Amino acid sequence: MSEVSIFSMIMNLLSDIVLLIGLTFVFLGMLGLIRLPDVYNRLHTTAKIGTVGAFGVMLSILMRAGFTPIGVKAIAVGLFLLLTAPIAAHMITRAAHRHGVGLCKESVIDEYGKACERCKK
């Protein structure tokens, strides 16, 4: 067996593993969407696990396709998701807090609400 085919075999195996890890992370993120109590905790799962899972899937496509147009576009999509997810999460949390969505009843501390009330006075 030549070296090229061994290399491509290892690359295919690695990309299968990364694809399965990514799919599992996306599934767990969406599961957290249904299990966690309030909007802030749900954002923890979708903004982190979902995005990184999608990035893993795109990375596995890059590993399989190489630097063809499909692979390069896939990694562009993945990097864009990774770059914009924190900004979207930050804007939704701020809008939710100012819109009046309270924290769930398990919460122990809310220093941002206190600071907002202090500003209004």
Next chain:
Amino acid sequence: MKRYIPLAAIFGVIWCFVHGTFSLNSFIFGLLLGLLTIRPFRFLYRPETNFRLFSPSNRIISIIRYFMVLIKEIIKANIVVAKIVTRPKININPGIIAVPIRCKTDLGITGIANTITLTPGTITVDISDDHSVLYVHCIDASDPAAVCASIRDDLEKYVLEAFE
């Protein structure tokens, strides 16, 4: 017009990614498109807040170290939150805590805020008016002092080295 050439070069690289081929033709086409795009929006680029991302100092090493720490923290974050989701009974005590930060420049504050969002169990909510305190939603806020200490020692050191 000469100031916008580096920005247009960034547009060219982005166009190469979106088009899917790394060639000189697509880079130059993207550069021309970038110049055409920058022209109507040039009031957004204020020269006094020009970020020096590629300053010719020995900052490259600290930027590389920052990205290594970031990748490690992202992997740790995924495992932590995945454990919380798959636990049969969800037992969390979340809360919003105030974290004082040392970064002063806009780029540093943006970096620390996005890093906090991508690391285990914390999301940035807002910044105070005098840019000295970040409000962070934490999925396990039973010990606020420990969260503050971990952010200050593990993350902010590398951000300060890399971006300020």
Next chain:
Amino acid sequence: MISLLDFSLIFMVLAFIPCIYRVIMGPTIPDRVVALDAMTTVIIVMLGAYSYDKGSAFFMDVALVLAVISFVGTVTISKYLDEGVVL
């Protein structure tokens, strides 16, 4: 024998169900926005897998545009909720 593409598509359809539940039943508006954002991520993953399997780069363009529009839509809705105006 089930192929990897079939497996990933079935898995992603399973991941789609909680998003739809949260969009319909979500108690507040931010819940629905978060669920729609997550739904877009799932659709992007589906499009990526399908595009690689069919060997066509056009589905990847669709995924890129969907990612951009999802980000802009999320920012617009949260700005509307926050300040009451969009621009």
